[in-house]
Amino acid sequence: MTATGEDRTGARMEGRPAGPWWWERRRGAVLDGSLAFVSAVECSVEGVAFAGDAGLPASVGVAFGALAGSVLLVRRMWPVAVVLVFIAVAPAQMGYLMGLVGLYTLAASEAPRRIIGALSGMAFTGVFIVWFVQATQITRGEDGGVSGDAVVGGDEWFALFLALTVAIGLTAPPVLLGLYVGARRRLMESLRERADSLERELQLLAERAEERAEWARGEERTRIAREMHDVVAHRVSLMVVHAAALQAVARKDPEKAVKNAALVGDMGRQALTELREMLGVLRSGDGFSTVRSAEPASVPLAAVGAAAAAAASRAEDEVGEGPCLAELEVLVGQSAAAGMVVELSVEGEVRVYAADVEQTAYRVVQEALTNVHKHAAGAKTHVRLAHRSAEIAMQVENGPPPEPGAAGAARLPSGGNGLLGMKERVAELGGVFVSGPTDAGGFRVSAVIPA
Numbered sequence: 001m002t003a004t005g006e007d008r009t010g011a012r013m014e015g016r017p018a019g020p021w022w023w024e025r026r027r028g029a030v031l032d033g034s035l036a037f038v039s040a041v042e043c044s045v046e047g048v049a050f051a052g053d054a055g056l057p058a059s060v061g062v063a064f065g066a067l068a069g070s071v072l073l074v075r076r077m078w079p080v081a082v083v084l085v086f087i088a089v090a091p092a093q094m095g096y097l098m099g100l101v102g103l104y105t106l107a108a109s110e111a112p113r114r115i116i117g118a119l120s121g122m123a124f125t126g127v128f129i130v131w132f133v134q135a136t137q138i139t140r141g142e143d144g145g146v147s148g149d150a151v152v153g154g155d156e157w158f159a160l161f162l163a164l165t166v167a168i169g170l171t172a173p174p175v176l177l178g179l180y181v182g183a184r185r186r187l188m189e190s191l192r193e194r195a196d197s198l199e200r201e202l203q204l205l206a207e208r209a210e211e212r213a214e215w216a217r218g219e220e221r222t223r224i225a226r227e228m229h230d231v232v233a234h235r236v237s238l239m240v241v242h243a244a245a246l247q248a249v250a251r252k253d254p255e256k257a258v259k260n261a262a263l264v265g266d267m268g269r270q271a272l273t274e275l276r277e278m279l280g281v282l283r284s285g286d287g288f289s290t291v292r293s294a295e296p297a298s299v300p301l302a303a304v305g306a307a308a309a310a311a312a313s314r315a316e317d318e319v320g321e322g323p324c325l326a327e328l329e330v331l332v333g334q335s336a337a338a339g340m341v342v343e344l345s346v347e348g349e350v351r352v353y354a355a356d357v358e359q360t361a362y363r364v365v366q367e368a369l370t371n372v373h374k375h376a377a378g379a380k381t382h383v384r385l386a387h388r389s390a391e392i393a394m395q396v397e398n399g400p401p402p403e404p405g406a407a408g409a410a411r412l413p414s415g416g417n418g419l420l421g422m423k424e425r426v427a428e429l430g431g432v433f434v435s436g437p438t439d440a441g442g443f444r445v446s447a448v449i450p451a
Helices: 008-014 026-054 058-074 079-092 096-108 113-140 149-249 254-284 286-293 301-319 325-337 355-375 418-428
Strands: 342-347 381-387 391-398 432-437 443-450
Touching: 026 058, 026 079, 026 096, 058 079, 058 096, 079 096, 079 113, 096 113, 096 149, 113 149, 149 254, 149 325, 149 355, 149 418, 325 342, 325 355, 325 381, 355 381, 355 391, 355 418, 355 443, 418 432, 418 443
Parallel strands: 342 381
Antiparallel strands: 381 391, 391 443, 432 443
16 A cells, blocks of 8 residues: 655655655654554553453553554554554444544545545444444443333434444544545645646757757858858959969960959959958848847847848848859859850750749859869860759769869869758758769769759
8 A cells, every 4th residue: 555644745855854664754753653652542541441341451451552552653654554453443442543543544545445435434334333332321321221112212313313423523524634635635746747847848948949049050150151152262263263374374475464363353352242241241130249249148049040040041131132043154254264164055944033042053053163173174164054844953064174283283272061062052942962073084063953
C-alpha cells in the first residue's frame, strides 16, 4: 500500500532532509509518535476494564492496549493495517482515537476506493454492533430484567438510535475529511506537475528560440558574405586582369594601355559604388541598429531572427532591384574587354522573371566568368541561357587554357567560396546546380531555376 504523508510532496519539492525510516520529514515522525503515545495511553486505560470483564490480570489488558494503540506509528505506511486493528479491538471498546486517525489516513491515501469503502463499512458495522449491545445492556439493567413489552421495545429503539449516532460520528467525519484532503492533495500535485511541465516547455521554447536566432544570424552572415563576394570579386578580378594587360602593353602600345587604364578605373569605381551601397545598408539598417543598441537582456530572442530577415530583404530593396538578365550582355562584354574569348547564346522566348530569380541567374553567370578569369585565363568560353516554360537554365562552359601557365598569369587569389555560393543561391530557390570538369579539359557550370 502506498504511504500517505501529508507533507511528503512538499518535502520533495523543497529539498528538505528526509526524516527517519518511512517519514519524509521529522515533523511527521513527531506527529505520528505523539498520536501513537496518546492512543497507547487511551487503549491501556480501556484495557484495564477489558481485562476485568474477561477475567484477565490488569497488566495483560494494559500491555494489550498499549500494543494496539502504538499501531498508529505505521499509519502512513500501512493505513489498512491500522483500520483492521481498530476493527479487531472495537469489541473490547478501545482504540477510538486509533479508529478516527486510521480512517482519516486511509481515506486520504492512494488506496482504491473500493478498499476504502469496504474497510469504512466494516468499521461502521463493528462500532454499531458494539454500541448497540452496550446500550441494550445499559437500558435493561445489569440483571437483564424487564418490566414489560413496551419498555423492551422502547429500550431497543433507543439503543438502535444511540448505536447508529455513535457509529456515524466515529466513521463518517474522518472518512469524509480524509477524502477531501486526499483529493485536494492530488489536485495540488497535479497543478504542481503542470506548472513544472509548463516551465520545462517554456525553457525548451527559449532554447529553440535561441537556436533559431543563432541560425538566423548564421544565415545572415552567410548571405552577406556571399553577396559581398559576388559584388566585389567579379569587378576586382577584371581589374586585376586589365592591370596585368596594362603592364604588358604599357611600352609597346600606349593607346591600348590608356584604354586598359580607363577600364580599370571604371571597374574600380563600380566596385566601390556597390560596396559603399552594401555597407550603407548594413550600417543604417533599422533591424541591426535596434538589436545592436538595445540591452541584451531586453531583446527578445525572436527579434534577432526577425531583424536578420528584415535586413536581408532591406539590403536587396535599398541597393536596388539588383542585377537582371538584361545586363548579361554588358557582363559578357566586360569579360570580352578583359581579353576573354566569350560567346553568349540565348534560347527560347525572352520574358521577365521574379527579381530573385533573375538576380540568382545573373550571379551564377557572373561568378562562373570570374572563375574562368582566375583559373583558365584566355580559354574560350560559351555562355548559354535557355528560357523554358516552367524554368530558366544557364550554362557556362570553358575549354582548357591555351597555354599551361596561362591560368595563373594574373595571379588571382581564390577563396574557394564561389561554387558554394552559387549552389546555395540556386538551392534557396528550389533549383539544381551542377559543376565539374569536362572531358576536353575545361570546366562546366550548369544551373536550372524554377520560374
